[in-house]
Amino acid sequence: MEPKLTATADMVRQFHDLFVNRRAYTLPSMRPHPESGRHYYFRSVDRTTGRPLGLTADVIRQHLEGEITIGLYAINPESQRSKWVVIDADYRTALEDLLRLEVGLNHDGVEAALEKSKRGAHLWVLFREPVLAREARLYVLDLAASLELPVKGAGAADGIEVFPRQDELKPGEFGNAMRAPLGVHRGAGRRYWFYHADYDLDAQFRYLRTVRRVTEDELKRLLNGKASAVSVAARPVLMPRRTVSEFHILDYVQPRRRVGRNFVARCPSCAQGGHDTAGDNLSISVAEPLKYKCWAGCTREMIRAALGRPAPERKSA
Secondary structure, three states, X not given: OOOOOOOOHHHHHHHHHHHOXXXXXEXXXXXXXXXXXXXXXXXXXXXXXXXXXXXXXXXXXXXXXXXXXXXXXXXXXXXXXXXXXEEEEOOOOHHHHHHHHHHHHHHOOOOOEEEEOOOOEEEEEEXXXXXXXXXXXXXXXXXXXXXXXXXXXXXXXXXXXXXXXXXXXOOOOOOOEEEOOOOEEOOOOEEOOEOOOOOOHHHHHHHHHHOOOEOHHHHHHHHOOOXXXXXXXXXXXXXXXXXXXXXXXXXXOOOOEEEXXXXXXXXXXXXXXXXXXXXXXXXXXXXXXXXXXXXXXXXXXXXXXXXOOXXXXXXXX
16 A cells, blocks of 8 residues: 655646646546456546546645546647657566667657656656647657667557657547556556656655756757658558468558557448448457457458458368
8 A cells, every 4th residue: 555645736836847738637447447457547527517627736636645546648639739758668678678768869868757667667758848749759759660669559569659649639539648657556556656766756856857858949850851741640550571462451441540459440341331431340459450340240251352352261161
């Protein structure tokens, strides 16, 4: 059980200055999921009216003192900008890869704060003023590619994940929330602190004040010569090497977005009949793209036929 800590008004102000870019936030489920054992985060809403609640100083204080745990959204939809970019890694060589990435960032003159997590670590890059989410993502993903680090969902079952996960948001969208630092991890029942500082709130905030924040001009200089006009989200999904005859659904459909462990796309069979105009009937596993399913009931044979790649007939026993 984590000890009770006291957060001062100054700590709350510093936390807001460093990490809060919009008032929407999430809270974890009260009980873990019966199958996965995980606490899933949901947008905080008023139980009476159902309207979303806005982040307040008191909510931040409760988070820092361990009473609740909040998740933060990176992108402000009015500006498409973020105060931070976080590299999340939770696989076997996660810490080794994040340290390599930290060295690469340092080589570019960028400081990053390394935070422990339950299965790996988070590497936080902080900005002096909010920057375009697209440019922040492009810089990190380009650096990861130059270091040949695996990126989850881009040809690797395990790899780094970059938050924000989107280049920009459409009206009404929120993106993916990130568990806010310095709070209690509900699944583990403990805090995961930043490295390089003692494990108490005062020391952690003193350390964070020393981390130099990147300016927008510096980010733009780092992007100089890169294809910054090209959306990171539009980059093709890199698939593992395979034989020419192998069928891969991602060669034929373009995912609209990612939901949890799956890509979501329009089902080719549904589309052929003028259906699935929302483009979300087809679910494709990110880790294993050979696994896909149409939630409207189209079979694999129907999907393959609609793509002009009929499935081979199964041999009878």
